[in-house]
Amino acid sequence: MARPISAPRGTRDLLPEDSAAWNRAEAIARDLSHGYAFDRIETPLFERVELFHRGLGEASDAVEKEMFRVGGATGSDEEKAEWALRPEPTAGIIRAFVEHGMHVRPGPLRLWMLGPMFRYDRPQAGRYRQFTQWDVEVVGDAGPMVDAEVIELGHRYFAELGLTDVVAYLNSIGDAVCRPGYRAVLVEYLAAREDRLTDDSRRRLRTNPLRVLDDKDLDPEVAAAAPRSVDHLCDACRAHFDAVRGLLDSLGVRYELDHRLVRGLDYYTRTTFEFFVAGRRGQQQALGGGGRYDGLAELLGGRPTPGIGFGIGIDRSVLAAAEQEAPVPEEPPLVAVVSQQPDDLAARLAAATALRAAGLRVRVDGSARKLGRQLESAAKLGARWAVIVGDDAHTVVLRDLAAHEQRELTLSEVAAAIG
């Protein structure tokens, strides 16, 4: 036998036994998107590298070390430098927004997307090189209400999935007016304590100082006394943040302030948040995250347009739901068409086709096995009902495989009998 080929590192196959949980996780995302009046958008799986450089920032991890490069058939280095698989959805969506002149549409625009993202880092449980994300974006609304609305939507998603104890960690990191001032204060503070920083943090001090606060090895004393972004907000950012909190409180949405939550992508302004299962912080188990990005459209060559959104990891949400043993709803009952006659395939197929036309979920046994075998097989495959095709072309036996009861009726009566 030829040598088998395995899936690429950090990817996995969605197997049939996992599909019910995934179907549900995706269906809830679609239904909520629809119910909250978002419109679907799809963007390419790969984009120009420059889009991510400009959008996410050169110093972000996603760009600096996790970019999944793709080349064409000729595979030149030049081509490889040109495109990358998308590490996150927002940059592509805003690129499309600018490219199609969507700012002239009646707004604010509400867009959603569900699909695979790619990051070339070292895999671990819940962390994959290809993972699926549900994303929503509101573009063109600078007010605080949408911030609260979107965070509530995230919470609702987890609730409908059956996850309890999900917390939104919340912070505000200011905007173009006040962030430079805060950044200067922070750099000054950290520079004075450079000897107590890790190597990574010392490097980030120059490239992306806010990220130093993300460092889990940050000296607790240094962290505790570090200047907080919320204490250096300009009046507008202050008012925005207070309003967001007030709205969340009025909705009864659970959140906790986290002054060290800065998020890794450069485009964020003002509101930032991440969703965690309570008590599972720091286990790279963020279920989702997002924030406001009022400067992104301009960075990508569009006119200044505010925006806010989140990405929720479907993989991790399914994982968390399984860990909490959230119930997966049952599929509609399965009907198996079987027969004692080895040579009546036409009758079996006709019966199955008629039942399917009547809206039932049907599989049909095409084997010449004895009836007992066929019923055994039907039961193992999870069928609730068996329809036994007999000599008489007009009547069949409908057997309840769970109750071990059966009765004779016509084919057209079966759907109603199953109800």
Added chain:
RNA sequence: GUGGCCUUAGCUCAACCGGCAGAGCAUCGGAUUGUGGAUCCGAAGGUUACGGGUUCGACCCCCGUAGGCCACCCCA
């Protein structure tokens, strides 16, 4: 990207000190004289992740590679 642990049949795991690669479950077939999950019998399933090395002899010891997991890094 850094460090650690791990990898034997589809799954869960055995195999003494280096001495013939096995079991349970699952799958498929047969029987239980023609309506099911039980029971019995049988079959199939292996380059012991891959490649080297040591040895009379390697699943076992050594090196390398790949993959998985854990902790980092970071995020979903």
